Amino acid sequence: MDKAIEKTIKGLNTSEYQSLKSIPGIGPVLASGILAEIGTMKSFTSHNALAKYAGLTWRVDQSGNYTSENTRMTKTGNKYLRYYLIEAANCVKNHVPDYKEYYYKKFSEVKIHQHRRALALTSRKLVRLIFSLLTKNQIYSNDKVGEIQ
Template identity: 55%
Template sequence: MFGHAILELLLKSFSLDEISQMDVQQLADFLGQKGRNRFADPECIAKSIQKAARSSYRLSKCVEDSIDLLLGLSIQSIRSLQAQIKELDKAITRHLEGIPNTLQTIPGIGPVHAADILAEIGQIERFDNQAALAKYAGLTWSKHQSGRFQAEDTSLIRSGNRYLRYYLVEAANWVQRHDETFRTYYRKKYEEVPKHQHKRALVLTARKLVRVIDALLRNGQIYTPRKGEDR
């Protein structure tokens, strides 16, 4: 929403002087409207923008015109890409409706993440168990490291489907924001080490997510959080 509002502000071709001298409430109203009234404090944001505008270095008219042209072209490119992404998201959602799966019952996993994961896994029956699925995704460690991932610098195996691993880690980041069970697990792993906390906790959360995904796909279940589960 913030990016959309700023793009709209740039498209209006206001000069730095015009922005800095604009009535604060007028600028706040503009940001609120373009941000679809989702800003908690649009007036504070408006003041910050004006402060930045006042302290910005002023360019010559020739240079400013060139930059305005480049900005306009860049904004057009961004909007074109955004429109394409929306169309692709709609197509993915439509296609996913014809594929039986329960991954979207996990809070934080939408149609795009579900489609990404399903596309890389294929038929769950290809894997003997969740451990085999985790190994395929490269979310496992060598035997002497397995089960004692305490050191923050312990590395994953250098094999597996890197696309599936990426999708699982990305999905885990969203899931831990929306689901209490995963959030608690993430925080626990985050606090176990003094450095690389987020990266380590996220990978371990993704490994936990693999167990859940395997169970849902293998048994056709919907996601039911288990309170107190921290394995």
Template identity: 50%
Template sequence: MRALEKQIKVLDKQIEQIFAVLPNTLTSVPGIGKVYSAGIIAEIGDVNRFQSQASVAKYAGLVWKQHQSGEFEAQNTRLIKSGNRFLRYYLLEAANSVRRCDSEFRRYYDLKYKQVNKYQHKRALALTARKLVRLVFRLLKEGRNYIPPEG
């Protein structure tokens, strides 16, 4: 176990060294470190190939199935199973980290957590990750740093 932990530390340091050369706007978000940022950027690739943040979310698998018939539309639906599972993992982990460090994301997570009685954490985390996708897309598209909201 110690050998694996040492290898992880070595890999993390190598990622940080390689990533120091690239311009990076995602590390300006509190809670997103160099490893999460590197994973997100590596999985997204060129952000200009996506038309909108919704297409990035669909690529990551952070959209919900549609279940409807006539006027009826179901409220409880599941996440789609397709999508880039590695990008989904990085976004969910980053969202969990960001919600602990940023008051805006913490408020949003808490609001979504209280809305339902079942699968509270999973649902709130997926919705927070969806919110994070919008932020990531904007930061990468415009190439600017994150400025946290005041208050």
């Protein structure tokens, strides 16, 4: 099944597929799912727009001078893209030390819903990386980002 998915997606957008697969932890299924749901990167002006499309934004809960620290994720957006991004973030945190540190930092900041909150914030960090790689047509490397040949 993985080989069929890889064969199909390689024929459609090879460079974008290579960019996503270069990130440790993202395999053919997650890469093709993300690309299928994103479509073209020309639709998004920033990583914030991509995150909003995926529903990885938080509501603002305020009144007067009061601003709540406990806010919910909007979840208004492409639920399939949100699923792929959160699953990808979970895999990437197991392979990339920077993402693992970030996850555990966010995990230790709160007492309730630790895993869900830390994973959502890690997936938001992953959105910034994916947006950068796909707009600049680059591949991921441990130390630096390089262009696709």
